Amino acid sequence: MPRPLKILFLATDAFGGxxxxxxYNRDILTAMSHAKSIGEVEVLVRLSPDxxxxxxxxxxxxxAVLGRLxxxxxxxxxxxxxxxxxxxxxxxxxxxxxxxIAKLIGAKMISQLHGTEVWEQLAPARxxxxxxxxxxxxxxxxxxxxxxxQSLRDQANSIVVPNTVGPEFQLGDRQTARKKFNLEGEKAIxxxxxxxxxxxYKGHDRIIRNLRALTQSNDAVSYxxxxxxxxxxxxxxxxxxCGVADKVRFLGKVPIEDLPDLYRAxxxxxxxxxxxxxGIVFLxxxxxxxxxxxxxxxxxxxxxxxxxxxxxxxxxxxxxxLQAALRKPRPAPEALSDAVTERFGRKVFNLHIETALxxxx
Amino acid sequence: xxGINGIFAYNHSASVPSEAELIATRDHMFRRGPDGVGxxxxxxxxxxxxxxxxxxxxxxxxxxxxxxxxxGRYTIVFNGEIYNYPELRRDLxxxxxxxxxxxxxxxxxxxxxxEGEAMVHRLRGMFAIAIWDREARRxxxxxxxxxxxxxxxxxxxxxxxxxxxxxxxxxGGQISREPEPAGVVGFYLWGSVPEPFTCYRDIRQLPAGHTxxxxxxxxxxxxxxxxxxxxxxxxxxxxxxxxQMEARIKEAALESVRAHLLSxxxxxxxxxxxxxxxxxxxxxxxxxxxxxxAITLGFKEFEGTPEDETPLAREIAKLYQAEHVVRSVxxxxxxxxxxxxxxxxxxxxxxGVNTWFVSKAANEAGLKVALSGLGGDELLAGYPSFQxxxxxxxxxxxxxxxxxxxxxxxxxxxxFKQTGISPKLAGMLTYGGTYPGAYLLRRGLFLPxxxxxxxxxxxxxLGLGRLKPLARVAASMQPAPRAAIGRVCALESTNYMRNQLxxxxxxxxxxxxxxxxxxxVDCILLAxxxxxxxxxxxxxGKQALAKAARTPLPAMxxxxxxxxxxxxxxxxxxxSISDKPLSAASFSRAWAESIMEMx
Numbered sequence: 001m002p003r004p005l006k007i008l009f010l011a012t013d014a015f016g017g018x019x020x021x022x023x024y025n026r027d028i029l030t031a032m033s034h035a036k037s038i039g040e041v042e043v044l045v046r047l048s049p050d051x052x053x054x055x056x057x058x059x060x061x062x063x064a065v066l067g068r069l070x071x072x073x074x075x076x077x078x079x080x081x082x083x084x085x086x087x088x089x090x091x092x093x094x095x096x097x098x099x100x101i102a103k104l105i106g107a108k109m110i111s112q113l114h115g116t117e118v119w120e121q122l123a124p125a126r127x128x129x130x131x132x133x134x135x136x137x138x139x140x141x142x143x144x145x146x147x148x149x150q151s152l153r154d155q156a157n158s159i160v161v162p163n164t165v166g167p168e169f170q171l172g173d174r175q176t177a178r179k180k181f182n183l184e185g186e187k188a189i190x191x192x193x194x195x196x197x198x199x200x201y202k203g204h205d206r207i208i209r210n211l212r213a214l215t216q217s218n219d220a221v222s223y224x225x226x227x228x229x230x231x232x233x234x235x236x237x238x239x240x241x242c243g244v245a246d247k248v249r250f251l252g253k254v255p256i257e258d259l260p261d262l263y264r265a266x267x268x269x270x271x272x273x274x275x276x277x278x279g280i281v282f283l284x285x286x287x288x289x290x291x292x293x294x295x296x297x298x299x300x301x302x303x304x305x306x307x308x309x310x311x312x313x314x315x316x317x318x319x320x321x322l323q324a325a326l327r328k329p330r331p332a333p334e335a336l337s338d339a340v341t342e343r344f345g346r347k348v349f350n351l352h353i354e355t356a357l358x359x360x361x
Numbered sequence: 362x363x364g365i366n367g368i369f370a371y372n373h374s375a376s377v378p379s380e381a382e383l384i385a386t387r388d389h390m391f392r393r394g395p396d397g398v399g400x401x402x403x404x405x406x407x408x409x410x411x412x413x414x415x416x417x418x419x420x421x422x423x424x425x426x427x428x429x430x431x432x433g434r435y436t437i438v439f440n441g442e443i444y445n446y447p448e449l450r451r452d453l454x455x456x457x458x459x460x461x462x463x464x465x466x467x468x469x470x471x472x473x474x475x476e477g478e479a480m481v482h483r484l485r486g487m488f489a490i491a492i493w494d495r496e497a498r499r500x501x502x503x504x505x506x507x508x509x510x511x512x513x514x515x516x517x518x519x520x521x522x523x524x525x526x527x528x529x530x531x532x533g534g535q536i537s538r539e540p541e542p543a544g545v546v547g548f549y550l551w552g553s554v555p556e557p558f559t560c561y562r563d564i565r566q567l568p569a570g571h572t573x574x575x576x577x578x579x580x581x582x583x584x585x586x587x588x589x590x591x592x593x594x595x596x597x598x599x600x601x602x603x604x605q606m607e608a609r610i611k612e613a614a615l616e617s618v619r620a621h622l623l624s625x626x627x628x629x630x631x632x633x634x635x636x637x638x639x640x641x642x643x644x645x646x647x648x649x650x651x652x653x654x655a656i657t658l659g660f661k662e663f664e665g666t667p668e669d670e671t672p673l674a675r676e677i678a679k680l681y682q683a684e685h686v687v688r689s690v691x692x693x694x695x696x697x698x699x700x701x702x703x704x705x706x707x708x709x710x711x712x713g714v715n716t717w718f719v720s721k722a723a724n725e726a727g728l729k730v731a732l733s734g735l736g737g738d739e740l741l742a743g744y745p746s747f748q749x750x751x752x753x754x755x756x757x758x759x760x761x762x763x764x765x766x767x768x769x770x771x772x773x774x775x776x777f778k779q780t781g782i783s784p785k786l787a788g789m790l791t792y793g794g795t796y797p798g799a800y801l802l803r804r805g806l807f808l809p810x811x812x813x814x815x816x817x818x819x820x821x822x823l824g825l826g827r828l829k830p831l832a833r834v835a836a837s838m839q840p841a842p843r844a845a846i847g848r849v850c851a852l853e854s855t856n857y858m859r860n861q862l863x864x865x866x867x868x869x870x871x872x873x874x875x876x877x878x879x880x881x882v883d884c885i886l887l888a889x890x891x892x893x894x895x896x897x898x899x900x901x902g903k904q905a906l907a908k909a910a911r912t913p914l915p916a917m918x919x920x921x922x923x924x925x926x927x928x929x930x931x932x933x934x935x936x937s938i939s940d941k942p943l944s945a946a947s948f949s950r951a952w953a954e955s956i957m958e959m960x
Contacts, residue, residue: 145537302519
């Protein structure tokens with residue numbers, strides 16, 4: 001039996017971190033802790049605002065080092081002590097450092113791409129470490145395509161390892177959930193997303209602009225917007241301009257423990273975004289039994305499985321598809337939730353990580 | 362010879378492939394295989410194969426594909442011919458394998474079960490293979506050493522798709538048509554799209570002489586199992602008289618022709634007035650083939666002129682008692698067929714029209730298989746490049762190494778453009794000092810510095826960056842054979858012949874459901890001839906081939922000056938794109954541009 005692998009994992013944040021990238025890193029590290037081929041993983045992070053909590057077996061995370069130089073020196077020092085078989089470059093920003101360490105100690109290198117960071121043309125300093133990686137993990141087919149388009153390699157070194165969804169997102173008592181969010185007779189459309197300063201790419205506008213038409217053809221519709229950010233005033237103004245301010249409820253940043261109930265309470269999860277690297281919120285909603293709709297743009301196609309899990313349409317067809325999705329009877333939640341688990345559940349994710357490592361070995 | 366395709370949803374998160382897509386891709390290749398059709402799905406429907414059959418060995422339905430072995434563990438789709446099939450079968454039967462057909466496909470299946478990936482070393486012939494191993498859940502691809510048969514692969518990260526044609530993959534409707542800059546730039550540089558690139562970003566050719574594995578972890582990097590340059594570089598130098606060398610070439614050529622006659626249907630031959638096809642015809646006779654039909658193209662425009670090849674071809678046919686079929690092609694037919702030619706042309710090419718018409722003629726004559734003399738010039742040093750490239754390197758390596766000389770030459774082009782100075786002449790000091798550069802000058806359509814005026818700067822920059830034309834050509838002659846003749850042989854065989862001539866033969870032949878076999882493009886033949894190459898004096902190789910048949914080709918053929926591309930097709934093409942007559946070089950460039958502009 002081959003010797004268990006040692007991994008040096010360089011990340012912006014992981015355990016004790018906040019946001020999608022930290023979550024993804026935690027998911028990967030948890031999967032690595034289950035992988036038979038892995039002996040130990042040392043995690044070096046730049047940020048760790050929250051309590052690290054208990055770590056999975058085989059995983060050791062060092063206290064965060066924010067400064068670049070300090071981080072780099074610690075990474076090199078740990079590499080010289082640990083002598084890892086694999087250096088894991090958890091973010092584009094760490095590419096050069098990860099490559100340097102991998103070269104220095106003769107280790108293999110895996111790089112992680114989360115999505116939108118490769119949508120624009122990368123500077124050579126960012127692209128070269130990716131091209132020289134033994135493997136580049138991409139969260140979606142679109143991310144892979146964006147990277148492959150820029151890479152000068154003859155043979156692609158990229159594979160797709162999609163996001164997974166946490167076990168807390170599961171079926172539950174919908175009626176209680178609806179009460180919790182004060183939903184009575186009306187149908188509720190839900191979007192969970194940052195209200196990003198880039199203005200509108202998440203697609204809230206597309207729903208607000210269609211809300212009047214939806215209320216005319218349905219009994220009662222409300223639109224729940226979870227998430228906060230600098231785009232909120234613009235969206236509030238847009239709601240007023242469209243005459244639907246009374247139908248739009250800005251919930252602000254919803255605590256993570258309340259999110260499953262929020263998804264369960266909604267009749268339809270909608271994120272007609274043009275800028276998703278993957279769109280993990282689709283999985284969260286559908287795992288809670290709520291149907292989802294999005295655009296066939298970017299990584300959303302993967303989360304919606306090209307229409308097999310959720311509705312996936314182009315921008316032009318979106319208003320009609322939204323109308324139709326809202327009118328349709330709510331599908332069997334168990335079947336939807338199971339279908340998501342089958343494609344994107346933890347077991348599948350763990351398998352992805354195992355097979356990715358097998359690819360490298 | 363067939364059309365193969367498949368879809369494998371290897372990623373755990375991928376959707377099950379659609380039958381409609383599999384069938385649409387398969388049936389786009391109708392002309393590759395009009396005799397039979399098949400489809401196969403794994404039990405979990407995560408992988409499916411499609412096949413269109415042109416029956417050549419074992420004409421019965423039991424030899425249809427996709428074909429599974431007795432255990433159901435292995436399933437294959439295969440396009441090509443394995444010429445050492447009888448020998449392989451005997452060996453496999455001696456090891457206990459039971460054959461249900463007399464098809465070479467079944468031999469590959471058993472050989473894979475026995476030897477796994479290493480079995481490719483035992484195959485002689487042309488092949489594009491896909492084998493599914495149910496137990497290992499692994500898809501295996503292989504492509505023949507010279508790259509005679511194509512195999513295109515598209516991998517989106519969830520699902521891998523493959524087919525014998527680029528356009529067939531596109532017909533499935535799931536692959537982006539976004540252009541591949543390296544493919545586009547490569548076409549302008551060479552007149553054909555250099556592998557592994559195609560004109561589409563998401564479709565790549567499996568390189569010749571490579572295998573590849575796809576499993577749950579994705580598409581693994583392809584691995585080379587054969588290198589023409591390595592064979593040439595590693596060939597021992599043998600010493601002997603010219604007569605002994607000729608005898609070696611003769612024996613090897615006869616053996617190759619004999620192997621290439623393995624068929625359950627009639628095998629014909631393309632016949633021009635040149636040495637290669639004439640020698641093949643003579644060797645077919647020596648190999649014992651009784652009925653031989655030889656197909657020659659004739660052009661009304663050439664009747665009664667020295668360019669008309671039909672009288673000499675007739676003499677050759679008479680010499681070897683072949684039934685001679687002369688097929689006349691005129692301007693009207695060219696005009697009529699041009700849209701069909703462009704439709705059948707799988708990837709852009711500045712050539713292949715001749716092969717279209719001679720394949721059409723063979724098909725009309727009822728042939729399914731024809732031998733072609735393709736490869737003789739590459740193997741036996743028949744091209745001017747065998748003299749030019751080494752000489753340019755010899756005389757230009759020192760001046761080209763002086764900093765600024767290349768730029769000076771290109772500046773001269775700018776200054777004297779009006780005088781009609783050739784861009785290639787201007788590029789001599791930039792490229793002429795190395796083998797890859799000199800080869801680009803010899804074979805190139807446009808030179809890299811000219812493309813700025815044709816292509817979008819961003820596409821050009823990315824295309825050149827990914828294509829790395831000179832590095833790629835340099836790699837194609839590594840490990841470098843010691844002798845110049847070996848180097849040029851490697852360059853011609855792995856670039857011009859592979860990307861242009863063999864690709865054109867595939868699409869033009871297949872468009873007429875005709876299998877074109879190339880006995881002079883053969884690994885065993887190369888291994889036999891390679892040790893003699895360093896003893897070649899000018900024209901020795903081709904003259905040796907001319908003497909290979911028991912009745913040698915007559916002097917009127919062997920002493921005939923090489924005419925090159927001697928058909929009126931070039932002028933017809935010119936008429937289709939320009940009101941004015943064009944020089945040969947200008948025509949090729951204009952034709953290339955017009956092809957890329959066509960929808």
